[in-house]
């Protein structure tokens with residue numbers, strides 16, 4: 066081994082307990098960071114997946130202005146055929162056509178304004194989790210039956226149950242008056258209050274008849290096998306859109322702007338906490354290296370008298386810190402990676418979580434995901450800040466005067 | 475050729491409200507191959523003079539020349555370079571790096587001096603043998619006697635054959651027999667390699683080995699004696 070490396074390494078073990086304490090702080094924070102970041106990103110993925118899988122999908126084909134102004138006239142022509150063509154071209158089942166509008170829904174006793182969606186009973190279950198969340202009755206099965214499924218809160222508000230009739234009043238695509246009487250086939254509970262309160266689903270065929278859609282709809286929902294593949298899929302979908310028609314593909318971020326904001330808000334509060342952790346470690350390094358430099362004042366004075374420059378000694382101090390940091394990274398990544406990987410395989414839950422999870426159609430256990438980023442990002446920042454902290458004692462050596470240093474006890 | 479020339483050096487320290495003249499218009503010339511002992515009662519200014527010669531401290535006034543080159547106006551970095559390449563230092567005890575072995579202590583300085591890696595190991599072993607430390611190369615300072623440690627320090631100081639060696643109380647922590655051994659080593663190096671030695675000491679024994687004794691008091695030279703080596 067290089068003599069300078071050997072010197073730095075041995076210097077670390079002049080005070081083994083202190084070195085272990087500082088390294089221990091690094092290891093601890095690295096393990097914590099790896100676990101937290103893995104869990105956090107696992108959770109974001111789950112949040113995105115669940116929220117997009119509930120209803121929105123990874124992307125939707127729409128008329129250009131529809132996303133900002135959901136007018137019934139902003140249609141996707143021949144929506145059913147477009148969805149079928151995409152399914153076939155992409156070899157994917159997770160594509161379905163929808164139409165939607167706002168109506169007044171009345172039971173015998175009450176009236177509420179709701180959003181109704183015309184969906185394809187055969188394909189909707191592949192792009193939405195709502196069909197799997199029916200708590201009473203059943204999901205829609207025939208494409209032109211005069212049936213509806215509604216959210217649990219809406220059912221309660223309207224005081225209806227499975228088998229009861231609802232009257233829908235709205236306007237058709239051409240602006241004319243539209244009305245229908247439908248039977249409640251099922252009631253779903255998504256756990257998302259907004260959806261449970263104000264969403265209802267009809268068969269697309271019925272929707273198109275009632276609202277004079279002439280074969281058109283408002284969106285083709287497209288899901289990728291994984292969120293990470295959504296971008297590639299989006300360009301494929303764009304390439305397959307019928308030429309001459311004015312259609313766009315909106316991605317999940319445009320469809321659900323709140324989701325990214327929620328994640329970003331959570332991230333900034335998490336990173337604030339990580340920042341405090343890293344600063345605490347940096348101060349512990351600062352303290353250790355400052356003490357270690359002060360203890361060696363006389364020794365440093367002598368080697369400076371021999372002709373060593375403060376810069377060279379400063380680099381030695383930084384090298385010692387880097388070695389400590391590397392031990393922290395290595396042990397932290399090993400322990401943190403192993404722990405997180407194990408929890409990622411076996412999953413974990415905390416009291417009350419399983420109950421909530423079954424209710425909201427979420428997995429019952431949390432599975433943190435170790436990625437190269439979650440494994441190395443935290444330790445790299447800890448390393449960086451440790452070196453920054455050691456910069457102060459290293460630079461202080463420039464103030465050391467050999468004669469005075471040698472006089473030190 | 476003069477190895478060391480000091481002209482009219484002054485250095486004043488303030489202690490409390492008292493000015494202490496550590497060097498008081500001191501001039502001194504030491505020829506190449508000289509073997510000089512600076513002696514004085516404690517506080518006479520030996521260390522201050524040695525530090526000025528070695529460029530460790532700047533005098534308030536006066537000039538210092540090493541081998542004809544003026545050094546008291548050099549920058550910190552230039553002085554470090556000068557000490558590294560042209561001057562060997564030996565201080566009182568405990569001047570080795572404690573975590574390095576004898577051989578590593580010598581090699582470390584060579585590495586800083588830029589001696590090629592291939593030469594360092596052999597040179598270190600040779601010089602340690604020369605100062606009589608065969609077989610102890612892999613001991614750390616704590617595993618050696620005070621005299622052995624001082625020999626390592628000497629080996630480190632002379633490994634790159636500096637023309638000038640400055641030693642400040644090199645025998646202060648040694649018993650008389652070990653002191654004799656160290657002084658004999660200095661004498662031998664002085665005779666064989668022509669290395670100039672300037673040794674600050676108030677040890678009677680050290681003075682016995684010196685070719686020239688410069689006596690100081692309150693920062694001034696009060697006596698300058700040439701004598702035959704004992």
Ligand SMILES: Nc1ncnc2c1ncn2[C@@H]1O[C@H](COP(=O)(O)OP(=O)(O)OP(=O)(O)O)[C@@H](O)[C@H]1O
Pocket residue numbers: 487488489494495496514515516517518519520521522523676
């Ligand atoms: N850094 C300093 N601050 C204040 N006074 C100092 C300083 N260094 C030296 N002195 C004073 O200068 C004078 C000369 O000191 P110096 O160390 O040169 O003497 P010395 O001959 O080496 O003494 P000793 O034999 O004790 O080593 C002394 O009075 C000392 O107290």
Ligand SMILES: [Mg+2]
Pocket residue numbers: 520521522642674
């Ligand atoms: Mg002294």
